[in-house]
Amino acid sequence: MLFNSLEFLLFFPAVCLGYYVIPHRFRYLFLLACSYFFYMCWNPQYALLMLTSTAITYASGLLLARANAIREERRRLRARKWCVAVSFVSNLAILFFFKYFQFAADTVIRVLHMIQIEAQPPAFDVILPVGISFYTFQALSYTVDVYRGEIYAEKNFLKYALFVSFFPQLVAGPIERSKNLLIQINERHRFDFARVRDGLLLMLYGFFQKVVLAEYLGMAVDGIYNTYAERTGFQLLVATVLFAFQIYCDFGSYSNIAIGAARVMGFRLMENFNTPYFAVSVSDFWRRWHISLSTWFRDYLYIPLGGNRKGRVRKWFNLMVVFVTSGLWHGASWHFVFWGFLNGAYQVIGEWLRPLRREINRVFGVDESAFSHRLLRALLTFALIDISWIFFRASGGRDGVQILLRILGLAGTRWFTWGDNLAAMGLTRNTAELLAVSLLILFVVDLCRYRGLRLTEWIVRQGLWFRWLVYFAGIFGILIFGVYGPGYDASQFIYFQF
Amino acid sequence: MKKTIKWLAAIAVFLLVGVLLFGEISEVLRRKSGAESDMVHSFYEIEEDTLDVLFLGSSHLYYGVQPNVLWRDYGITSYDMGSSEQTAATSYFLLKEAFTRQKPKIVVLESYYLWYNGLYNSEARLRQAFDGMRFGKTKLEMIDTMLADQGLKTKLTYCLPFVKYHGRWESLEDYDFHTKPYLKGARIDYTVAVPEQPELPAASGIPEISLTWLGKIQELCEANGAKFAMLAVPYGVETDRERYDRRQGINVALEELLAEEGVPFFFCQKNEPDLIDPATDYRDKTHLNTAGAEKLTARLGAWLEELCPLPDHREDPAYAQWEEDLALYEADTAAQREHPESTADVI
Numbered sequence: 001m002l003f004n005s006l007e008f009l010l011f012f013p014a015v016c017l018g019y020y021v022i023p024h025r026f027r028y029l030f031l032l033a034c035s036y037f038f039y040m041c042w043n044p045q046y047a048l049l050m051l052t053s054t055a056i057t058y059a060s061g062l063l064l065a066r067a068n069a070i071r072e073e074r075r076r077l078r079a080r081k082w083c084v085a086v087s088f089v090s091n092l093a094i095l096f097f098f099k100y101f102q103f104a105a106d107t108v109i110r111v112l113h114m115i116q117i118e119a120q121p122p123a124f125d126v127i128l129p130v131g132i133s134f135y136t137f138q139a140l141s142y143t144v145d146v147y148r149g150e151i152y153a154e155k156n157f158l159k160y161a162l163f164v165s166f167f168p169q170l171v172a173g174p175i176e177r178s179k180n181l182l183i184q185i186n187e188r189h190r191f192d193f194a195r196v197r198d199g200l201l202l203m204l205y206g207f208f209q210k211v212v213l214a215e216y217l218g219m220a221v222d223g224i225y226n227t228y229a230e231r232t233g234f235q236l237l238v239a240t241v242l243f244a245f246q247i248y249c250d251f252g253s254y255s256n257i258a259i260g261a262a263r264v265m266g267f268r269l270m271e272n273f274n275t276p277y278f279a280v281s282v283s284d285f286w287r288r289w290h291i292s293l294s295t296w297f298r299d300y301l302y303i304p305l306g307g308n309r310k311g312r313v314r315k316w317f318n319l320m321v322v323f324v325t326s327g328l329w330h331g332a333s334w335h336f337v338f339w340g341f342l343n344g345a346y347q348v349i350g351e352w353l354r355p356l357r358r359e360i361n362r363v364f365g366v367d368e369s370a371f372s373h374r375l376l377r378a379l380l381t382f383a384l385i386d387i388s389w390i391f392f393r394a395s396g397g398r399d400g401v402q403i404l405l406r407i408l409g410l411a412g413t414r415w416f417t418w419g420d421n422l423a424a425m426g427l428t429r430n431t432a433e434l435l436a437v438s439l440l441i442l443f444v445v446d447l448c449r450y451r452g453l454r455l456t457e458w459i460v461r462q463g464l465w466f467r468w469l470v471y472f473a474g475i476f477g478i479l480i481f482g483v484y485g486p487g488y489d490a491s492q493f494i495y496f497q498f
Numbered sequence: 499m500k501k502t503i504k505w506l507a508a509i510a511v512f513l514l515v516g517v518l519l520f521g522e523i524s525e526v527l528r529r530k531s532g533a534e535s536d537m538v539h540s541f542y543e544i545e546e547d548t549l550d551v552l553f554l555g556s557s558h559l560y561y562g563v564q565p566n567v568l569w570r571d572y573g574i575t576s577y578d579m580g581s582s583e584q585t586a587a588t589s590y591f592l593l594k595e596a597f598t599r600q601k602p603k604i605v606v607l608e609s610y611y612l613w614y615n616g617l618y619n620s621e622a623r624l625r626q627a628f629d630g631m632r633f634g635k636t637k638l639e640m641i642d643t644m645l646a647d648q649g650l651k652t653k654l655t656y657c658l659p660f661v662k663y664h665g666r667w668e669s670l671e672d673y674d675f676h677t678k679p680y681l682k683g684a685r686i687d688y689t690v691a692v693p694e695q696p697e698l699p700a701a702s703g704i705p706e707i708s709l710t711w712l713g714k715i716q717e718l719c720e721a722n723g724a725k726f727a728m729l730a731v732p733y734g735v736e737t738d739r740e741r742y743d744r745r746q747g748i749n750v751a752l753e754e755l756l757a758e759e760g761v762p763f764f765f766c767q768k769n770e771p772d773l774i775d776p777a778t779d780y781r782d783k784t785h786l787n788t789a790g791a792e793k794l795t796a797r798l799g800a801w802l803e804e805l806c807p808l809p810d811h812r813e814d815p816a817y818a819q820w821e822e823d824l825a826l827y828e829a830d831t832a833a834q835r836e837h838p839e840s841t842a843d844v845i
Contacts, residue, residue, distance in 0.1 A: 006651060006654070193501075193505045428668060430667075430668045431668070468512065468515070471512075472516065472519060475516065476519065476520075476523060479523075479660070480523065480527070480667050481664075481667065482664070483665075484661075484664075485655065485661040485662060485664065485665075486652070486662055487662075487665060
């Protein structure tokens with residue numbers, strides 16, 4: 001059940017209604033049933049996988065609590081480590097089997113082929129379970145948090161199962177932490193008009209990002225990327241810039257809808273995107289982009305690897321490990337790995353060159369706090385991130401290189417031709433104008449947020465007519481301009497035959 | 499408590515305003531069948547229980563019969579419940595809906611599309627017939643019957659045409675904001691084409707499905723106290739002779755069948771072969787233009803009066819709207835006669 005589906009539009013109000021009508025002590029059971037129903041709409045069998053991950057991490061929590069009671073320190077430490085190890089190995093094994101097995105097998109076969117050994121790929125026909133990367137990471141964070149003593153071991157299995165499967169953020173994040181979400185399950189949430197309104201407004205903005213922006217941007221990008229060999233460098237450049245916004249809107253929309261939906265029911269989920277394209281460095285970008293994943297890697301991989309505590313070289317190595325793993329988390333393919341590698345490399349090189357940059361700034365008397373300097377840094381950061389997106393979007397590493405060469409004018413083809421560039425992107429003049437206005441709205445909303453202006457608060461302070469105007473403009477803007485439903489083809493209605 | 503009531507009231511008013519706005523926007527975006535004629539939907543503009551005659555049928559009907567002419571010449575109130583490629587099953591549901599608002603004395607079905615062996619021809623044609631219909635029992639019954647093999651989501655798009663047409667914001671036309679209900683479902687087109695009009699062929703078979711639904715239409719008329727009659731608007735050879743013979747042969751077969759059942763049938767090409775002039779009265783090879791429609795309708799009026807006594811409402815002040823509509827129709831036809839404009843691609 002996608003957020004932008006009719007099913008969700010029926011499901012969500014029904015859940016909210018039920019949630020507020022049912023007595024508090026039964027609410028978690030109701031939400032758990034709803035969350036499993038939500039998940040099983042994709043593939044009922046895979047709910048068993050989620051249940052398995054839930055059971056393993058739940059047991060790890062209880063066993064960790066018991067291990068903590070062992071008096072002998074060595075035995076205690078060993079038992080605690082075993083609990084974490086079993087939880088991680090078994091969960092990651094499931095994730096590997098369903099997400100990476102084919103990729104690993106293909107890679108091995110390719111390597112064998114390079115040394116003249118031919119092997120047949122194993123027959124493996126399994127659909128990737130929806131959201132497996134998200135809930136596995138969320139469940140694993142619980143094991144570590146209990147291990148670190150940052151959260152109690154939850155005794156009620158069903159409450160814990162709800163933490164893993166909480167439907168708003170189950171399939172596309174934010175990847176929650178037990179110390180934030182699990183404790184909220186026991187809270188008594190009353191219907192609060194202002195909170196519900198704020199949640200709905202955030203959902204509305206998320207729907208705008210998804211069904212208007214991401215969908216039209218997707219059309220434009222697909223039109224160019226799917227036939228990149230026939231496209232000019234200019235068209236690919238525009239498509240690549242648009243893809244940066246497409247992926248932001250696509251991913252950001254799911255987070256906003258998730259956070260908004262949870263807020264309607266009284267839950268506070270962590271923020272996931274914070275004006276990422278206003279970042280002034282790649283590391284700043286990663287503090288603003290998919291925050292729940294970045295902080296997961298920071299807390300559960302980077303810091304255990306030693307973080308920045310073991311010297312510069314080790315820090316850089318740790319950074320590269322984190323970003324290559326992040327690439328792999330995004331998709332089982334080498335171009336995702338390269339995308340992650342590139343983002344890690346940017347940061348390592350950036351840090352390596354920092355003394356030189358500072359020296360240049362000192363010599364030329366550059367005011368690092370000046371708007372022009374920050375703007376330049378933001379543009380450069382955007383360019384670097386956007387180059388990495390090429391490898392994220394392209395269907396393979398080679399395609400990514402070809403696209404980059406064409407954008408840079410190094411492919412020996414024409415970089416620009418006069419002609420209908422809009423039509424090449426599958427856009428009409430009207431849809432291009434709509435896209436421009438929508439991108440402007442996105443920019444203004446992000447700018448307000450960057451400047452610390454809370455737009456929702458500002459809107460609700462206005463007079464009734466203005467507030468309602470904004471609400472209805474939002475609702476009907478999405479309903480009219482959004483891309484959904486069976487689609488309308490005017491040519492169907494032309495009277496060709498009698 | 500006071501605060502809760504305030505919130506509930508605010509939510510209720512917000513929802514009400516939202517629903518009203520949604521209704522208005524849906525209406526603008528809905529694709530109008532027959533462009534400015536807004537067929538089927540404009541039926542609801544007619545005051546309840548004021549129709550004398552209801553016509554049903556495909557493009558042959560809405561190009562061939564002008565309700566304003568029946569009013570002008572006879573004071574008969576009528577409406578063309580037409581839609582492109584209207585099958586007998588489609589006519590049945592449109593008639594059923596019509597009976598919820600009107601009690602016509604005569605129901606006339608145009609026969610051309612009986613040749614079609616199926617419930618409906620295409621999604622677009624089904625939508626042209628039913629998007630304009632208000633949501634209600636008949637529409638649900640139509641969805642249940644005609645779209646039995648379709649999924650729930652597809653069915654929903656017929657209940658809420660907005661889902662299908664929201665993308666029309668890009669291609670809205672002037673007629674989306676200003677429809678012409680005074681055309682009473684007919685179309686005006688004075689372009690001229692000269693078709694070949696051969697001798698009438700031998701009888702050909704009528705598809706079983708058409709006969710089944712024809713029977714249901716007759717039963718429905720009987721149940722609602724309306725006299726049922728049929729009409730065959732003249733047409734020529736569109737593509738090939740074989741096709742013409744097959745389709746026109748249905749009228750020949752129908753004449754015999756209806757005669758047995760005692761159903762009046764105005765088979766123009768047979769009963770009044772000289773009424774329509776192929777040199778001036780067609781807009782293409784198979785449809786009359788408005789000049790031809792005026793001739794045919796004028797003749798139809800006399801035929802209808804023979805079937806059943808129909809009152810002349812022209813002096814009745816309760817029917818003043820019909821006189822105003824006629825004036826608008828006359829102005830439109832005068833303008834069109836001066837500058838004929840083909841309606842071929844805007845159906």
